[in-house]
Amino acid sequence: MKNFSGGVLFLDRSDINTDEIIPARYLTEISKKALKPYLLEDLSLDGFTPKDDIEGKRVIITRANFGCGSSREHAPWALEVNGINLVIAESFARIFRQNMFNCGMMAVELSAQTIDNIFTGFFGKKTYLEMELERNIFSLTADERRQEVIFSLSDFDRALIRSGGWLEFADSKY
């Protein structure tokens, strides 16, 4: 199973699309590794510099409709090769969300209010997320501040995380 804990990258915008996560011009790459330097290269977000801001991060926390647009699984892969296996958002585009779990990664949905609270409490601070998958809880820590957040995952999502993705699951079952 993949690692879901670590430093948090906050992306304070809705509707971040897969062209922004990994531009089409890099879709000619046929290895996941090759995507590493290009993650979020075209993201339009004030004050965001991909190189500095991604370094050392393991989790993304963002707003609504993350991963809309193209179906490219290169988007989760570009995250994965940068060590980011978990994205937390108010909502996801369907294909992106499914791609994440299909790769054994996680896309966690929280209410707009909870996401708001997290942004209010932690945005701009050096934040660490500790995942406790069994308890459906993660905690966020920054300076003196600590917050626990409950989330839910469907049984299917959990099965995909455990079995390392949909291919193995489907090949053994169908």
Added chain:
Amino acid sequence: MGKTITEKIFAAHHVDTPYKDIHVIRLDAVFCHEITTPVAINNLVNRNKDRVFDPEKIKAVIDHVTPAKDSKTAMQGKILREWARRHKIKDFFDIGRNGICHAIFPEKGYVRPGYTVIMGDSHTCTLGAFGAFAAGVGTTDLEVGILKGVCAFRYPNTVKVIISGELQDGVYAKDVILSIIGRLGVDGATNRVIEFTGPVVDNMSMEARMTLCNMAVEAGGTSGICYPDMTTVEYLWKFIKDEYTTKEEALEKFSRLASDADATYDQIIEHDISSLEPLITFGYKPDQVKPVREMEAIKVDQVYIGSCTNGRIEDLRAAAEVLKGENISRLIRGIVSPATSEIYRQAMEEGILKTFIDAGFCVTNPTCGACLGMSNGVLAEGEVCASTTNRNFSGRMGKGGMVHLVSPATAAATAIAGHVINSKLFKGL
């Protein structure tokens, strides 16, 4: 209780419900192109699973970058080509006979009412125009589709959009769908199917319905879908005439798919288009739409007519009608890419290509090319393009470029004027 068309299709293809709300369905077709499939192929090979569930049900095309523009895209084509040969996938389309996936596969008659289709491409929803459930998926779902002929979906809740009213001259399916996306928002239909119904859809050609369904995903929709009717039968007749004795018989069978009167919907939207005028997007999201009239000051560097949204024969005809006898502005680069080789040939025979060339357009071979900023018309930083494609995301047609989505008629008029403008076909209100 009644069922929607999508619920009927799901019920007829049900394989398993491994978990609550997860429906594994059998697939009638898996379509492939050279951008997302080679990764799936390599992965299957690496895992010792280089098999296909049924070579007859898999169709493949090289469309995104064709001819190859460099060694990397050449390799993508090679992997797909060799895989198709290895597995005896006979419906494989290479340069000279190819076309944009969502245009060529229906043109070949591979999509039928009631089918389930997946493809590693988000605009697979286009094919819902035929009354099929067609959804874009990522590489892993594609791998499983290729290997097992199944795919898992959440239960298909539906948003029904009833489109009524009288379309004005010079207003097209593209303007209709932009107005619907503007209303729903870019995530207004996430995890749901958009059912397009009503008198306006009934009167639309298959081409126009494909334009409508094509952009369902821009509102987050899993797919778009229309009810099959006589228009669908007529379009498909040459492919199905051996299966039915009369068109009426085919129609009778397909009509059973239409949603029941007492089907349950998540949401029902009445959408009157009587006062709709040509629309254009203004930002980096497809739901940011305005009347063209309010954007007339916008200068444009490139006009692009093509793509799976608006590269079909009707689209080229609409643009040619505007261009006839005109010259495009010297400040504009006009590029037109007929969506398939067949459309290219037809446009040539109808004299449409000559109209484009006389007006000063460059006619390219069928390809996605510029639509996703990979070849054949990539924008430079700071450049503006009026485009008949479906995505205006930042950097979509080239880093730092701006894309305004429009209909082919608006695109053609804009090319002549050198700035955004309504076509002469639109008389106003």
